[in-house]
Amino acid sequence: MKYFQLIWAALFRRKTRTIFTLLSVLAAFLLFGLLNSVHSAFTGASNSVAGASRLITVSKISMTLSLPKSLHERIAAQPGVAEVTYANWFGGIYQDPKNFFPSQAVADNFLDLYPEWELPADQRKAFHDIRTGAIVGASLAEKYHWKVGDKIPLQATIFPQKDGSNTWTFDLVGIYHVTDPNLRGQENNFYFNWAYLDEARQFDKGTVGWYVVKLADRNNADQVAGAIDALSFDSDHETKTESEQAFTAAFAGQFGDIGLIVGAIIGAVFFTLVLLTGNTMAQAVRERVPELAILKTLGFTNRSVLALVLAESVLLLVLGGVAGLALAGVLVNALRTSLPAMGPTSPMVPVGAASWLQGLCLMVLVGLIVGALPAVRGMRLKIVDALSGR
Amino acid sequence: MSTLRILNNSAVTATALIVPVILLLAAPWWVLAAAVVALAAWMALTRAGHQTVSIARVGIATLGQRLGSSSVVVVGIAGVVGVLVALLAMAAGFEATLAQTGTDDTAIVLRAGSQSETNSIVDHASAQIITQAPQVLRTEHGQPLASPELVVVATLPKRSTGLDANVEIRGVGEGAWDLHRSIKINEGRKFSPGLRELMAGKSAHEQFKGLDVGSTLKLNGQLWNVVGIFDSGDSHNSEVWGDSPVVGATYRRGSNTNSVVVRLTDAGAFDGFKAGLASDPRLKVDVMTTRDYYNRQSETMGRLIRVVGTTIAVIMAIGAVFGSLNTMYAAVSARAREIATLRAIGFRGGPVIVSVLLETMLLALLGGALGATLTWAIFDNYTASTLGMNFSQVVFSFRVSPVLLWSGLKWALAIGFIGGVFPAMRAARMSVTAGLREL
Numbered sequence: 001m002k003y004f005q006l007i008w009a010a011l012f013r014r015k016t017r018t019i020f021t022l023l024s025v026l027a028a029f030l031l032f033g034l035l036n037s038v039h040s041a042f043t044g045a046s047n048s049v050a051g052a053s054r055l056i057t058v059s060k061i062s063m064t065l066s067l068p069k070s071l072h073e074r075i076a077a078q079p080g081v082a083e084v085t086y087a088n089w090f091g092g093i094y095q096d097p098k099n100f101f102p103s104q105a106v107a108d109n110f111l112d113l114y115p116e117w118e119l120p121a122d123q124r125k126a127f128h129d130i131r132t133g134a135i136v137g138a139s140l141a142e143k144y145h146w147k148v149g150d151k152i153p154l155q156a157t158i159f160p161q162k163d164g165s166n167t168w169t170f171d172l173v174g175i176y177h178v179t180d181p182n183l184r185g186q187e188n189n190f191y192f193n194w195a196y197l198d199e200a201r202q203f204d205k206g207t208v209g210w211y212v213v214k215l216a217d218r219n220n221a222d223q224v225a226g227a228i229d230a231l232s233f234d235s236d237h238e239t240k241t242e243s244e245q246a247f248t249a250a251f252a253g254q255f256g257d258i259g260l261i262v263g264a265i266i267g268a269v270f271f272t273l274v275l276l277t278g279n280t281m282a283q284a285v286r287e288r289v290p291e292l293a294i295l296k297t298l299g300f301t302n303r304s305v306l307a308l309v310l311a312e313s314v315l316l317l318v319l320g321g322v323a324g325l326a327l328a329g330v331l332v333n334a335l336r337t338s339l340p341a342m343g344p345t346s347p348m349v350p351v352g353a354a355s356w357l358q359g360l361c362l363m364v365l366v367g368l369i370v371g372a373l374p375a376v377r378g379m380r381l382k383i384v385d386a387l388s389g390r
Numbered sequence: 391m392s393t394l395r396i397l398n399n400s401a402v403t404a405t406a407l408i409v410p411v412i413l414l415l416a417a418p419w420w421v422l423a424a425a426v427v428a429l430a431a432w433m434a435l436t437r438a439g440h441q442t443v444s445i446a447r448v449g450i451a452t453l454g455q456r457l458g459s460s461s462v463v464v465v466g467i468a469g470v471v472g473v474l475v476a477l478l479a480m481a482a483g484f485e486a487t488l489a490q491t492g493t494d495d496t497a498i499v500l501r502a503g504s505q506s507e508t509n510s511i512v513d514h515a516s517a518q519i520i521t522q523a524p525q526v527l528r529t530e531h532g533q534p535l536a537s538p539e540l541v542v543v544a545t546l547p548k549r550s551t552g553l554d555a556n557v558e559i560r561g562v563g564e565g566a567w568d569l570h571r572s573i574k575i576n577e578g579r580k581f582s583p584g585l586r587e588l589m590a591g592k593s594a595h596e597q598f599k600g601l602d603v604g605s606t607l608k609l610n611g612q613l614w615n616v617v618g619i620f621d622s623g624d625s626h627n628s629e630v631w632g633d634s635p636v637v638g639a640t641y642r643r644g645s646n647t648n649s650v651v652v653r654l655t656d657a658g659a660f661d662g663f664k665a666g667l668a669s670d671p672r673l674k675v676d677v678m679t680t681r682d683y684y685n686r687q688s689e690t691m692g693r694l695i696r697v698v699g700t701t702i703a704v705i706m707a708i709g710a711v712f713g714s715l716n717t718m719y720a721a722v723s724a725r726a727r728e729i730a731t732l733r734a735i736g737f738r739g740g741p742v743i744v745s746v747l748l749e750t751m752l753l754a755l756l757g758g759a760l761g762a763t764l765t766w767a768i769f770d771n772y773t774a775s776t777l778g779m780n781f782s783q784v785v786f787s788f789r790v791s792p793v794l795l796w797s798g799l800k801w802a803l804a805i806g807f808i809g810g811v812f813p814a815m816r817a818a819r820m821s822v823t824a825g826l827r828e829l
Contacts, residue, residue: 016719020712027709031702039697061610062543062556064508064781065641097505098690157509164674166503203511236611236642254555254783256776265473269706272469276713279462283720 003134007312010288018316021280025320026327027358028273033328035262036355037348041185042252042259051066053218054113055225057211060238066207067237070148075211082216082226085110086208088194092154092168094144101140103154103190104209105197113214116183123134123148123174131196134170139186141175148172168200181350270366278370281313285374291388292378296366306379313371314364321363327358407811410743411804415510419796441737446745448728449721450752459717466710467757467805468764472797477699478548478797479788480774481692487786488688488778489625492681494657496569499650499667502674504796506687506779507541509649514538514645516673523666525659526652529568534623537563538647540634543782544609546598550570555775557598558629558782559588561637561647565574569653570622578603578618583633586640591627593785597775601630602815610640625684628775628785687779707805717731718750722817729817730825739818746814747807754806765798766790 016070016300028188057075059065071313076084085107092103096310108128111119119127119135127133144150150172160166170192178187180250221365225241232239242250285292300308329351414422433439476787499520504510512520521536528534540561545554550781564583567573581587590601600607600616607614615631621627633649657679664677678686724727729742770790778784 017716020716022710024712027705027712030703034705035702055473059543061641062545062781064556066541092510093505100690125709155503157503160501160503231458234611238611250553253551253553254777256774266703268473269709272466272706272713275465276462276709276716279459279713280716282458 003308007308007315009040010284010308011312011315013282013288017280017283021277024276025273025317026324028269029321029324029363030267030328030331031324032266033325033351033355033363034332034348035266036358037328037332039258039262040352040355041349042255050241052226052245053215054244055213055215055221055228055241056244057213057228057239057241058209058247060229060240063210065237066204066209067211067214067239069206069208071211071231071237071239072208075213075228078224078227078231080216080220081213083109083113083214084211085113086194086211088197088207088209090154090192090197091157092190093157094152094154099110099144101138101190101191104266105194106191107194107208110191110212113212116180117186117317118176119174119176126173127193130171130173131193131199132169132171133173134190134192135174135176136172136190138175138177138191139184139187141172146172146175150176159197159199159204162202164202174372181352184349190247193297196290202277212244272361274366274370277313277316277366278373280369281309281316281374285309285310285378289386293383296381296383297387302379305381306375309375310368310379312373313374314367317363317367317370318360321359325359344383397802400680407808411807415797415800417800422800423427438738438741440686441741442744442748445729445732445737445741446748449725449745452725453749453753456717456721459720460603462717463481463710463714463750463753463806463809464757464760466713467754467802468761470541470706470710470762470805471758471802472765473706474699474801475762475790475794475798476701476788476792477695477702478770479765479769479790481606481695481699482794483774483789483793484695484776484784484786485685485688485692486789487625487784488684489681491626492679492684494532494660494679494681494746495654496680497652497654497663498661498678498680498683499652499698500648500676502676504676507539508543510648511646512538512648512675514647516675517647517650518672519672520650520667520675521652523652523663525654525663525666527655528641533565535565535568535653537566537569537651538634539563539566539649539651540637540639540641540643541648541780542641542643543780544607544630546600546607547601548597550597552599555598556777556782557594558577558780559637560626560629560631561634562631563634565653566651567630569651570626572624573620573622573626576619576621578616579631581617584636586612586614586636586766587617587632588614588632590616590630592619592621592708593627593773593775594630594783595619596773597628597783612640623776625784625786628778628783681714691776703801707791707801710805711809714750714754715806715812718746718810718813719816721749722746722813722820725817726820726825730822732822734826742818743814747810750810751803751806754809755799757806758802762795762798766795 057071058068065089065137072084072086075081078361087107088105090103090105093099094101108335111117111124111127117137117287123135127135141147151166151169152172153169156166156168161168176187178184194208201284213224215221221243223242228241229239295305295308332348332350335348433443498507499512500507500510501512501656512758521534521538526536528627539594539741542559542561542703543556544559547553548555567580575589576592578589581589588607595601601619603616603618605616607616616630620631638647652663654663660679667673667677667774732742733739769788774788775784775785776781
C-alpha cells in the first residue's frame, strides 16, 4: 500500500491517454453488467432457494393444454406433498397489445407457496375476500402508476366472458414486493382470483393451467414427481412434473440460447479490451523506461518493478470497471421497468452481488494479462542500457 | 465566465461532431460516393490536395511501425461492426421469415380480441358462414378456397440439444394446398384426409428429432405416421401439418378450429370481406390479411432485437472511439517533428487535418470491412429458432444483406471520423517551434 501514490502518479502520468483508456474499460464493463443482467433474468429465476422445494405439474402433451381441477385433491393426498396450488394463464392486454405483462388467475393459497413475494397482511386478506380483486408486483404498478383501489380493465385474449365480452375489470387490492434482486423480474406479474375466472368464463370451466406442488422434503422431489405423474398415467390428460428450476430453465431455453449470444458478445468485447488496454500499458512502460531504470538504481528489485507495473494495470482496469458496473446498475434500474416483458419475467434483473464478484475477478484477470508483457519488460531492464536510452 | 466559455466550446465541438456523423449515417450511398469523388478531385487538382496526399502517404507508409497501436483501431471497430451486423441480421432474418408467410390476397379470421391463433376459437357454424362470403375465391367446382385451421402444440426433443421444445402442429383443411401456393413437397407425399398422417415442414424436420418420413409420433396418446416433408419457404416450415378434423379429434376440440384462412378473389376484395363479416350479427371476429397478421407477429421481437443490438453497438462504439483517439494521438505525437517541419516549409494546416483524418478513416474502413466480412462468413444463413406467437418454435435464418454490411461500414467510418478528428486538430494546431524541439 505504501507504493499506492507512486502507482497512482504513474497511471496518471499522461492524463488524456489514461482517461480515454478508462472510458474504454468503462464501456466494456458497462456492457458486461447489462448483458449479465439480461442473462440472469433468464437463468436467475431457476436458481432460487425457495424454488428448489417446488414442483410444477403441466400437461405432458404441451404446457398450453389445461388439466382438470379434480387432480387437485388427488395430488394433495400424495405422500411427500406439503401443499398444492394451481394457476391459469390469462394473457390479458392492458390498453394496447404492446403493453404486454404476464397475467394469471391463481388459487386462493397460491401466495402460501411463494413466500418470496411480500404482501401486507391486510392486502392479502382483501385479495382473499374480494372476488374481483387483483394483486400486482411493485415494478408493474410503478410502470402504469397504479395504486391500491384502482379499477383495471384487461382485454381477454383467450377467455371471453359468458356474455361474449372480452373486457374483464379487476379491483387492485394489493401490491407485492420481491426483495431478492435475482427474482425482481417477477414483480412484473398480474394475479387475480381463479374462482372469478372460472365462474365468469365462457368455456374450459373446471380446468387449470398448471399445478404447483410444495415438497415436504426437497430431497424427495423425484419420487413425488413420479407419484404425481402416475395419477394420470394412460388417461387423456397425462401430466409431466418437474422441479421449478428445470421447468423455468426449459422455458427460457425455448427463446434461444441467450447464454451463447451473451457469451459471444462479451467475448468480442473483452478481446478488443485486452488489445486496447494492452496497447496503453505497452506505451506507458515504453515511455517510462528511463524512470524505471532510476527506480532500479535507487534499489527497487526486479520483482518490485514487475509488481508496480502489474498493480498499475490492475488499478486501471478496476477503476474503469467499477465505474462501468456501477453505471450498469443505474441504467438497469432505469430500463428494467420500461422494457417489454419476455414470457414470465422482465428481461433484466438488477446487477447483483454475483455480477459484481464476476466483474471484479474479470477486472483483475484482464489487468494481469495486459500488464504481464510490459511488466516483464520493465523487470528485465538493464539499468545501464535503459539510462542511456538504448 | 471561463466555465461559460468551456460550456460554449464543448457545445460547438459537439455540434461540429454530431452533424457530420448523422449525415454520414443517414446519407444514401450516392452522396458518399459523390463526397469521395469530390475529395479525390480536390486531392488530384489543388495544391492543398497535393500536400494532403504527400502527408497522408508518409502516414500510411509508416503504419507498419505502429502495428500494435494501429491494430487497436482495426480490431476495435471490427468488433463493433461484427456485433451490430450480426444482431441486425438476426432481426432481419426473423422478420423476413414471417413477412414472407403472409400475402395480401389471403385473409385470416380469428375470434375478436384474440391476437393470435392459439388464443382464438372459431366454431363450425361461424367457419361455414365465413367460407361462404362472396369475396372468397372458388374452384371451378364451386368449392370456396378456405381452410379452417387448428393450432396445437406438441413437445419434441430438439436435434441440437436433445432438450424438449414446442413444435406447432397445424390441422389444415382441404383448401390449404391451394391457399399456400408456394408449397413444394420435398419428400414423401401429402397426408390423406381422415387418416392420422402428418407432413413435417422442412425446418421442423431439421430442428426436431422423430420427424423423418416413415417414423411414427405419439400425439395425445395416439400414433401418427409422418408421410412427407414440405417446403413452403416461410414460417410454415417450422410446423407439422395434419388433417384438421383428425387433429381436432385427437386433441378433443370437437368441430371448433382456431382460425379460418381464405383466399380472396383479389387483394382489393379484402375491405368488402372484412366489412361483410363485421356487419354479420352472428359473428364476433377479427379479420386481417395474412400479411398483416404475420408482420404483426414479428413486430415485438424484431424491435426488441434491433433496440438491444443498436444499444450494444453504441456502447461498444464509444469504447472503440476512445481506443482510436489514443492511437491517433500517439501517432500524431510520434510524428510531431515531421509535421512541424512540413509546417515550417510552408504546408498549411488544412492538409494536415485531412491527412490524419484520412489515415484514421482508412484504418476504420479496414476494421469495418474485417468485421463485416467475418460476420457474413459466419452468420449469413445461420439457422436459429425462438419462441413465436403460437408458443412454439419458429425457425429462421440470419440475413446478412448488403444493406446491413453497408450500414456496418458507415458505422465504422463514423467511429473513425470521431476518433480521428481531435488528433487531427491537435496536429494542425501544434506550435511549429515546440514541434521542432520534440524528440
